[in-house]
Amino acid sequence: MAVREISVVCAVDCLILLISFLIFPVQMLKGKRVIITGASTGIGEQMAYHLARMGAHVLITARTEAKLQKVVTRCLELGAASAHYMNGSMEDMALAEDVVKEAKQLWGGLDMLILNHIGYTYFNYFDGDVEYIRKLLEINFLSYVAMTVSALPMLKESGGSILVVSSTAGKIGIPFVAPYSATKFALDGFFSSLRQELIIENINVSITLCILGYIATETAEKTVSHVMQKPGAPKEECALEIIKSGALRKRELYYPYTIVRIALLIRDWAPEFLDSLTRNSLNVENVKKS
Numbered sequence: 001m002a003v004r005e006i007s008v009v010c011a012v013d014c015l016i017l018l019i020s021f022l023i024f025p026v027q028m029l030k031g032k033r034v035i036i037t038g039a040s041t042g043i044g045e046q047m048a049y050h051l052a053r054m055g056a057h058v059l060i061t062a063r064t065e066a067k068l069q070k071v072v073t074r075c076l077e078l079g080a081a082s083a084h085y086m087n088g089s090m091e092d093m094a095l096a097e098d099v100v101k102e103a104k105q106l107w108g109g110l111d112m113l114i115l116n117h118i119g120y121t122y123f124n125y126f127d128g129d130v131e132y133i134r135k136l137l138e139i140n141f142l143s144y145v146a147m148t149v150s151a152l153p154m155l156k157e158s159g160g161s162i163l164v165v166s167s168t169a170g171k172i173g174i175p176f177v178a179p180y181s182a183t184k185f186a187l188d189g190f191f192s193s194l195r196q197e198l199i200i201e202n203i204n205v206s207i208t209l210c211i212l213g214y215i216a217t218e219t220a221e222k223t224v225s226h227v228m229q230k231p232g233a234p235k236e237e238c239a240l241e242i243i244k245s246g247a248l249r250k251r252e253l254y255y256p257y258t259i260v261r262i263a264l265l266i267r268d269w270a271p272e273f274l275d276s277l278t279r280n281s282l283n284v285e286n287v288k289k290s
């Protein structure tokens with residue numbers, strides 16, 4: 001695709017982005033019933049706070065109860081219509097289903113399911129550990145499917161939304177994240193296919209796949225700051241963009257917009273060039289085989 005075409009596509013995309021920003025009324029989420037997973041810290045925590053400011057009902061999950069309690073308290077201070085938590089590991093599919101059952105108990109329904117949690121992710125050469133990949137697939141992928149299966153009846157009733165938080169590493173090959181990348185690619189395959197089926201059956205449930213670049217969360221910075229050549233994007237703005245894209249029922253979100261959008265454009269027209277750009281965007285010499 002010539003530079004002219006790329007610039008036209010980007011210009012149109014930027015216009016769409018500007019319009020969607022202008023038409024997003026925050027009262028869209030007032031009183032809405034929302035589950036946010038992985039919300040004890042990072043992007044999930046910030047999404048809970050934005051939803052609280054918008055007057056939504058929030059049910060948050062993660063493993064660390066003490067952190068969840070603090071987030072719930074802060075959500076109530078910020079104006080949440082209600083705020084509850086359930087703690088446990090998403091290795092356990094029963095927990096995944098129980099969170100949805102709790103929403104039914106609390107609210108009698110559900111408007112938005114935000115699937116955000118991830119298991120421990122290392123940033124290094126793949127070490128051949130297949131069992132680790134199996135476990136990460138359960139936490140990062142199968143629990144998302146299990147929650148979706150449990151939540152769909154309520155979401156069909158409300159005409160609700162599913163927000164799936166993924167990554168640039170779920171769309172292009174990035175070194176040192178092979179197991180994690182596999183789980184994110186799986187999300188794209190499953191939820192993009194499910195979205196087609198919902199459209200065919202005229203079921204009014206939207207699925208938004210959120211493709212994120214490097215975001216400045218505590219975990220990510222701890223894991224990769226020694227390799228990254230630029231700081232991560234702000235988690236607070238990232239969280240708001242995810243919520244807005246879900247509320248506007250967008251098909252996909254790219255954040256930071258320009259970095260991710262251009263990477264995907266190059267991927268389709270010059271994949272080897274993108275691979276080289278990606279490698280050069282990292283201080284690979286700082287990654288020591290463990």
Ligand SMILES: NC(=O)C1=CN([C@@H]2O[C@H](COP(=O)(O)OP(=O)(O)OC[C@H]3O[C@@H](n4cnc5c(N)ncnc54)[C@H](OP(=O)(O)O)[C@@H]3O)[C@@H](O)[C@H]2O)C=CC1
Pocket residue numbers: 037038039040041042043044061062063064065067088089090091115116117118119120139165166167168212213214215216217218219220232
């Ligand atoms: N930060 C970044 O650079 C990028 C992030 N993303 C995506 O954004 C999302 C959030 O990332 P980020 O905020 O950085 O992640 P964090 O590591 O900050 O937060 C992860 C959350 O998941 C929870 N969690 C971890 N293990 C489990 C488990 N076994 N079961 C249930 N919950 C668990 C953690 O809480 P607890 O430990 O208490 O369980 C925490 O609340 C992820 O889907 C990630 O892939 C995508 C691209 C880039």
Ligand SMILES: C[C@H](CCC(=O)NCC(=O)O)[C@H]1CC[C@H]2[C@@H]3C(=O)C[C@@H]4C[C@H](O)CC[C@]4(C)[C@H]3CC[C@]12C
Pocket residue numbers: 121122123166167168169174177180212213214219220223224230259263278281282
């Ligand atoms: C290194 C990736 C960004 C590559 C890129 O876009 N370069 C061009 C440029 O920056 O201009 C990072 C994109 C996604 C990140 C990973 C991710 O998806 C989240 C994980 C979160 C975890 O807590 C830590 C590490 C992550 C694997 C994170 C690592 C950096 C990215 C691959």
